[in-house]
Amino acid sequence: GIQVEQSPPDLILQEGANSTLRCNFSDSVNNLQWFHQNPWGQLINLFYIPSGTKQNGRLSATTVATERYSLLYISSSQTTDSGVYFCAVGLYGQNFVFGPGTRLSVLP
Amino acid sequence: DAEITQSPRHKITETGRQVTLACHQTWNHNNMFWYRQDLGHGLRLIHYSYGVQDTNKGEVSDGYSVSRSNTEDLPLTLESAASSQTSVYFCASSEAGTNQPQHFGDGTRLSIL
Numbered sequence: 360g361i362q363v364e365q366s367p368p369d370l371i372l373q374e375g376a377n378s379t380l381r382c383n384f385s386d387s388v389n390n391l392q393w394f395h396q397n398p399w400g401q402l403i404n405l406f407y408i409p410s411g412t413k414q415n416g417r418l419s420a421t422t423v424a425t426e427r428y429s430l431l432y433i434s435s436s437q438t439t440d441s442g443v444y445f446c447a448v449g450l451y452g453q454n455f456v457f458g459p460g461t462r463l464s465v466l467p
Numbered sequence: 468d469a470e471i472t473q474s475p476r477h478k479i480t481e482t483g484r485q486v487t488l489a490c491h492q493t494w495n496h497n498n499m500f501w502y503r504q505d506l507g508h509g510l511r512l513i514h515y516s517y518g519v520q521d522t523n524k525g526e527v528s529d530g531y532s533v534s535r536s537n538t539e540d541l542p543l544t545l546e547s548a549a550s551s552q553t554s555v556y557f558c559a560s561s562e563a564g565t566n567q568p569q570h571f572g573d574g575t576r577l578s579i580l
Contacts (some may be wrong), residue, residue: 392568402557402571447507447569452499453568454525457510 361386363448363458371464380431380461382446390423390449391422393431394462396460397442405431405444470492473558473572481580487543488575490558496570497563499541501525503554504574510557518540518561520574548579 362385372378381389393405401408406413406420408429413420421430433440443462447455471577480486490499501513512525514533530552532544545552556575561567572575 360504381568400555400574400576402574404570407568428549447510454512454515457502459509 360451361388361448361450361453361456363446363456365444365446365458365461368459369462369464371466373466374436374438374467376435376436376445376465377432377434378463380433380444382429382431382448382458384427384448386450387427388424388448388450390454390455391413391424391429392447393420393429394444394445394447395440396440397410433463436463438467441465469559471560471570471572473556473575475574475575476491477493478491478577479535479580480548482548482550484548486548486577488540488556488558488577489540490543490572491524492558492560492570492572493539494560494562494570495538496560497538498561498567498569499535500569501531501541501543502557502558502559503527503552504557505554511544513556514541550579553577553579 366381390409395403397464404421408420408422417434443459443460447457449455474489497518499521502510511527516535558572559569561569
């Protein structure tokens, strides 16, 4: 099956800093989704991004499916950005496979 | 607004008991999924359904069962709870078709003593 890696596993930032989270996958995929799990455990959809670039406020994401990676950019980070960020990838006819996550801590 | 609701939010039970976790969605989505989340393993798929009367096994289905009698609900049953099934359980739903964006419930924290 598809293998999904995320880097870095842990990241500590000062409020206001920018960061880039990476998701690598072992096979060509047709779909990719980024989630944020907040400190209360809720999983929040960030982006559904099988290819290309999307932006939503301070967050943006880019997927290059042919090179098997996706990037999540967080600009001007805030303490509320803390939590774990997951990418999930999928092939047609198969369900999503989740990566292990990147744990982000934003310090005031 | 459409939503997906899990109940209970927290449950403690004993080994050997039957436990059922509820999942109810008002998105009118065809697809529904159950995952478990454990430290060091991320989210792993337990069972999924692509429509009424359809159920399929996921990566970690042993010891679990589901049934889909209507569009809105996909209850997850642990026939004989084991301590290894202590976990946080998430239900998700998506539109028909594979790899559609998934919407998650808030999770159920299950402890088996």
